[in-house]
Amino acid sequence: MSDAEKQDTPEQAEFRTHCQQWLAENHPGQPSVHIPQGALELSDPAALQWLKTWQQSAYDAGLIGTDYSKETGGRGLTGCQAIANQEMQKAKTPFFPNIIGLGMAAPTVYFHAQEAVKQELLPKLLSGEHIWCQGFSEPGAGSDLANQQTFAEKKGDTWVINGHKVWTSLAHFADWMILLCRTSKDDKYNGLSYFVVPIQSMIGKGVTVNPLIKLTGETGFNEVIFEDLVVEDKYRLDEVGAGWKVAMTTLAHERGAGLLTTPAAGGMVMEKEKGAGIGNAMSLIDLAKQSFRNGKTAADDGAIRDSIMELMIRQEGFRQNQRRIGVKELNDHPMRLPLQFKLVATEMSQDIAQLAYEIEGASSTLYVNDEKAVAGGQWQLAYMNSFGVTIAAGANEVQRNILGERVLNMPKSK
């Protein structure tokens, strides 16, 4: 029995057994199409469809939205989503394609939308029938998120939206978007409001989605242009002018510090990339044993050995920090560890991928389009993609400001 299992309540233990049994019989197995490293890299409609089928089946089995109320499409349980996540990851399932919907839109809608809107939107979000994207960043509002220029103007009972969103992952597949925009030019923070808006159904009717190509060569994110998009007032979340407060709910969940546990599956490895263990410092040991640097086995290089151990220690420290969050007596400040999550996780992944790159020596020049590339070139790809997450969700420089100000009580930086 694992550590987590010992702590289960009877309800949770029963639910865990259900998850284990269902997963044993319903793991979708190796996919018929190529699945990228994460949902944000999805560009092939066939891959999306395969993953949507998986998400729908996991939802139907009750492994998604477990802690949401029954009225909003959940199971009405307590503390069970974390159990489903543990079991799915133990079973090395595919990830869920509706990652922004599950991780950011769902909790925001749950905490801030009208009851009828929750009941309308959440079941299809949780099942993956509807894919969601996030309309926060703009050309002039990146780290300075409150500098929103997209404007929603009230006309009668509806809102008319004009503006330009960028770096919008999954917008090319998205049915819905969570949208932060300006409703007043008088106040930077209190002039913001928050909406959910339809995308797919309104393309050509006020919505344009153009793909942006990432430095890796992959698609996955987009720019979204609004020209007189008309949105019903019921799709406004919380009060007019309360957009910043609502956005904080989204960001808290995005950074792993929210009240609801995000449904998260994953761990499946494509046959061709087996053994790569992207993102795990432990896998650097095997990589070093198989790789040559400067004509010698990388695993015999003292500097490489030291660096691998350093990252394995960071990884263990990160895991133990997550464990310590759950022990109230060992946290003098309740937000000190939760607010570190995004910063530490993303820099660690970046450094692991960078070290993998060093370990590969001359072979690190090879990319995914070369048969000889170690582990299908996935470490190289992971290193380049790692900048997506050190920049997104508030660049890590902003995260350091937040920690310095909210936890260490230092004065606010401009």
Next chain:
Amino acid sequence: MTQPKNFGFGEDETMLRDSARKFFADNCSADKIHSQVAHNYDIYRDIESIWDKNLWSQICELGWTAACVPEEAGGIGMPVVAAVALAEEAGKAAFPSPLISTFNATFALRACKSDAATKVLGDIATGTSATLAMTNQKGSWEAQDTDVTVTDGKLSGTAWFVQDAKKVERFVVSASTDKGVGLYVVDPSAAGVQIIADGIIDLTRDQAHIVFNNVEAIEVAAPGTGDKALAEALPAILCIISADIVGSGEWLLQTTTDYATVRVQFDHPLGFFQAVKHPLVNVMLAVDQTKSLVYNAACAIDNEPEQAERLARMAKSSASDMAVFSSSRSVQFHGGIGFTWECFIHIFFKRQMHNHVLYGDAKYQRAKLADMLMGKAA
């Protein structure tokens, strides 16, 4: 075996930690420690061991030395995290005492599993202090390396880098025979013992090399078993030192962020500037990573001992790096005042410099880990 979710911090352990926190807040403010140990700035001053024996007696009465002595030896039998919690609070106060050394000796004696060792543990539980004398002149932290030998049951040779040697009432000495290394308990006042104090940087400790000349000793681990006992105790020792580093690191972090909030330059408090703010956040990340690793390793000793050495070496590697980082940033961000003798920072700075190398620095721990996890390099 698996670990409890709360790292073994039950009600008793938390209560003990909170009482230690209060004890140090009441008795060991930084200015008090400073006026006590830093009264003489002369760089060539005479070597002295400064500490408050009265406070030590109070601690012994509170039962701290008994915390991790097994019940059958007359102690309380608490898990390793209890000692870790106390060491962390002692580090936060830069407390000059033989507490850390006595804990280390306690875990070595526990690993001996002999009647003679149990008897010494009983003395520790009632307040007898002790330290390990296990390092050779070349500064090896390996359990089998010692410059002390045993002939006809008597010790000869020199033990080096012995912590708190001038304070303690017992030495636990590793010594070699032709049948391997054994462990021996020696009274500092025994005939033939000469304690030669080292001049050290850390003002809150003393250190010495101890010359043994045909000294009577009590055998607590027979030849051939002493190095194994030390190896078994090593994870706990690494956790105790690392916990001291965590406590000192937290003090340095809080003191420096407080200073960055009040000291104004260019019309702003220092913490307004990201060149100061961001590295201090990095210090916090390093402290938290180390703290969680230490609790995890300490918990493993009691619950999954087969993982203990790996996890404790991880903790000490993280701690040693953080010791240097937290103290260097603290001096730097205090600016000119941080570079002076009158500022309290140097007390903790020097304790961290000393701590970082005890029982092996970060690079040493990682080299040992790499050998464990990757096999030896060709």
